[in-house]
Amino acid sequence: MTMNEKEVLDALKKYREMDLKYEDGRILGSMCTKPHPISRKISEMFFETNLGDPGLFKGTKKLENEVIQMMGNFLNNNNPFGCIISGGTEANITAMRTIKNISRKKGNKSTTVILPETAHFSFEKAREMMDLQYINPPLTNYYTMDVKYIKDYIEDSKNRIDAIVSIAGCTELGTIDNIKEISKLAEENNIYLHVDAAFGGFVIPFLEDKYKLDNYNYEFDFSLNAVSSITIDPHKMGLAPIPAGGILFRDISFKKYLDVEAPYLTDTHQSTLIGTRTGIGVASTWGVMKLLGEEGYKNIVSECMDNTYYLIKKAKEYGFKPVIDPILNIVALRDETPLKTCLKLREVGWYVSICKCVGALRIVLMPHIQKEHIDGFVEALSSIKKN
Ligand SMILES: Cc1ncc(COP(=O)(O)O)c(C=O)c1O
Incomplete structure (x- = not known):
């Protein structure tokens, strides 16, 4: 059964709407991000x-x-x-x-x-x-x-x-x-x-x-x-x-x-x-x-690192411990049941991943993550751990 162009695009839009969007700040475990416009x-x-x-x-x-x-x-x-x-x-x-x-x-x-x-x-x-x-x-x-x-x-x-x-x-x-x-x-x-x-x-x-x-x-x-x-x-x-x-x-x-x-x-x-x-x-x-140049990439990396330290500070306030001091814009938070926590977080719309080499949740602070997303995530994590 063929479709006309409008039907094709409308149908595809519905599929696309099922995807998460980087700008919503819920994708916390991916190493990809919204490409430069x-x-x-x-x-x-x-x-x-x-x-x-x-x-x-x-x-x-x-x-x-x-x-x-x-x-x-x-x-x-x-x-x-x-x-x-x-x-x-x-x-x-x-x-x-x-x-x-x-x-x-x-x-x-x-x-x-x-x-x-x-x-x-x-x-x-x-x-x-x-x-x-x-x-x-x-x-x-x-x-x-x-x-x-x-x-x-x-x-x-x-x-x-x-x-x-x-x-x-x-x-x-x-x-x-x-x-x-x-x-x-x-x-x-x-x-x-x-x-x-x-x-x-x-x-x-x-x-x-x-x-x-x-x-x-x-x-x-x-x-x-x-x-x-x-x-x-x-x-x-x-x-x-x-x-x-x-x-x-x-x-x-x-x-x-x-x-x-x-x-x-x-x-x-x-x-x-x-x-x-x-x-x-x-x-x-x-x-x-060409557009960003060295300065542009430096600014992006600095923002991501700033958010990395912000997440660690926030997480510590709620009693969570990072596995190591951050080297790059990746944070691992110790967790005894990381898979369980990860799945519970998913139920309330937060997508982190887990580490294999140590019991921990893994968060990658990519450029699409903002401080307000970090606040929301740490609060969600805390309430999951309380229940
Ligand atoms: C260190 C490292 N190498 C290789 C890969 C694989 O990259 P891709 O998923 O683009 O194939 C990844 C992906 O996360 C990675 O972190």
Whole structure:
């Protein structure tokens, strides 16, 4: 049964009305937010572009190169190679594919990677697809990888390690591994280092000193010699619309580990996992980055950090305890029955998530969250706990 245009749009509107809206401030557990308004116009302009066949969309491909260069600039790399892809999952799988292919080229039959328990579940998908072996070092009291354990593990001559993955802004708590020290170890032992900064990549470079904890190491980018690749997602704190994930490599030399022949396309090789892919994420990231600039992102990050501290203050007033002092704009509040609390909160319209590595509720203070939402949420949480 066909519909006319008005009927189609009216029907779709009804479905859309069932969705939560960022501006209502009820989405407290997501790492996505309302995209910057300019991306609406950009999406329309780049609506039909396909970077899967870049020779047909030369302007959009040029934009992608420029975006990778712009992101490289704030990650301390003047000469990066990379792509804007569907998200952090694809970026991490792409990094693991590179690591596996480098290992195979060296004649190894298996690929062993050290990565933290706090790593995003996208790495589990990669493990399953590529039959990778993972080593999980214990976590420190700060929920970061124990560097001493990594050192001992590498130095034990029985162990061959292909790569280390470290996290700059882990999904559950926002912690940053001690990547400076890990990079030294990786460099000394000639080991590939991938950094998952899917969330932190658009936060840490713009974090004002006043929000930084003493004696905490925030370094994570290409200024550290061993870092070969970084996942960094514009569709999280970059304010680009979905889909816009990012993978950056230190230089073009990594491309050969990803390329497959693509004989029927205008470019005879393709390095991305996904073939047909929209240019909307690329163009929007370009536009939002040009519009906001460093100052704009600093202001956004500062507002989110301000709200992070506000939530912690409010939560403490009501007797709730944060698991750690905030590193980024993510708060974990201790809870003995987090799933139960989370489901009860959902019944009254508040959507938080829970941590796996510690009994806690997890709240991400994205740009759509305002202080009035925080007040409402803490009151709802308190009344749930009283009943
Ligand atoms: C650290 C980290 N890496 C990767 C991802 C996966 O990103 P996406 O959902 O865009 O695939 C996330 C998502 O939250 C994340 O927090």
